[in-house]
Amino acid sequence: MEEQYQDQSLKIFSLNGNEPLAEKIAAVFGTTLGQxxxxxxxxxxxxxxxxxxVRGAHVYLIQATNQPVNDYYMELLIMIDAMKRASAKTINVVLPYYGYARQDRTARPHEPITAKLVANMLQEAGATRILTLDLHTVQVQGFFDIPVDNLFTMPLFAKYYREKKMFGDDFVVVSPKNSGVNRTRSLAEYLNTTLAIVDQEESDENGGYVIGDVQGKTCIMVDDILNTGNTFKVAARLLKEAGAKEVYACASHALLSPPAKENLESADITDICVTDSCLTDESRHPNNLTYITCGELMGEAVKRIHENTPMSPLFRLEEKDFA
Known part of the structure; x- marks a missing residue:
């Protein structure tokens, strides 16, 4: 058992979104969750x-805002207000998954920007800092007027694949859609591979094509949000048609909305690696799903925020970290 963290001004609370992850974050300190x-x-x-x-305490509220997203956001807003009225010194919101981040601009006239709306609500309720993981777009940080730390999952996936000896010339990292190239490039650099892009239209499951050479190679698809699994399913088919030897996939946030289980089990994908940023019922998990934890990463980030030490070592792994 880890030694009890001595600084009693730190208090960690979990709401209903993802208590198992909250317990892992608290374990970094050797402490328990607040009551x-x-x-x-x-x-x-x-x-x-x-x-x-919680009077005078630095509180950290952990809440993943996956399904039911509206209930979980309302829980969080009420908890922030409760902490403010209970005289907490700082109210730090830990969002392993930031719901509504996909709506970050007006793509068509008269559309709302709900990522900004959520930012406004969190600040107005009384949040003093945000810690999150792999935002859909990093620009969402600019919607806040309080400090925001956005951690990245690519180092976690890089470590997973490096331990499986999946790196080098026989592999290629693939963006399953043309909007995720930066994430793909990051993992490709860690794994010393080339990259490819699948250009597919969401409205046309039979269309699309592969940009890049995947002939005879093992492909690793990368995305941030795994929702219905259709993007992975279509991309895997196109990669196999282009001559890929085998297809793997990874995603930061496993929402697994129906029919994700059916889509992913019928797809020609050997293994799908996801983090535990979202808590979903096991009945929705396909049998080719592998979980890795982001608890230690987020726990270390909480510790560095609380102790006012640099966050930069958490944003990138060095070669020694893969030994």
Whole structure:
């Protein structure tokens, strides 16, 4: 068992979004989660009570905002307000998955920018800092007027594939859609591979083509959000048609909305690696899914924020880290 963290001004609380991940983050400090009670009235209203003193404390609220996203955001906003009224010194929000981040611009007239709306609500409620993981677009940080730390999952996936000896000339890292090239390039640099892009239209499952050489190579597809699995399914088919030897995939946030299980199990994908940033029922997990934890990474980030030490070592792994 880890030694108890001595700084009693730090308190970590979990809401209902992902308590197992919150426990892993707390374990980095050798501490336990703070005591609170969350319940819903019969009409759906959420009630929260903090069951210990937080006066003058630096509190960290951990909440993944996957399905049911609206309930989980409302829980978080109410908890922030409760902490503010209980005289917490700082209220640090830890969002392993930032729901609504995909709506970060007006692609067509009269559309809302809900990523900005969420940022406004969190700040207005009383959040003093945000820690999140692999935002859909890094520009979302600019919607906040408080400090935001956006951690990256590519080092976690790089370590996973390096340990499986999946790097070098026989492999190629693939963006399954043309909007995810930066993420793909990052993993390709870690694995010393070339990269390729699958250009596919969401409205046309039979169309699309591969940009880059995948003939006879093992492909590793990279995405940030794994929702219905259709993007991976179509891209895997196109890669195999282009001569790929084998197809793997990884994604930062496994939402696994139906029919993800059916799509991914029917796809020609050997292994799909995801982080535990989102908590989903096991009945929705395809049998080719592998979880790796982001708990240690996020726990170390919380520790560095609390101790005012540099965050930069968490953003990139060096060659020695793969030994």
């Amino acid at each position: 609170c009670a969350i319940k819903q009235f019969s009409d759906g209203e959420i009630s929260i009570s903090i069951e210990e003193s």
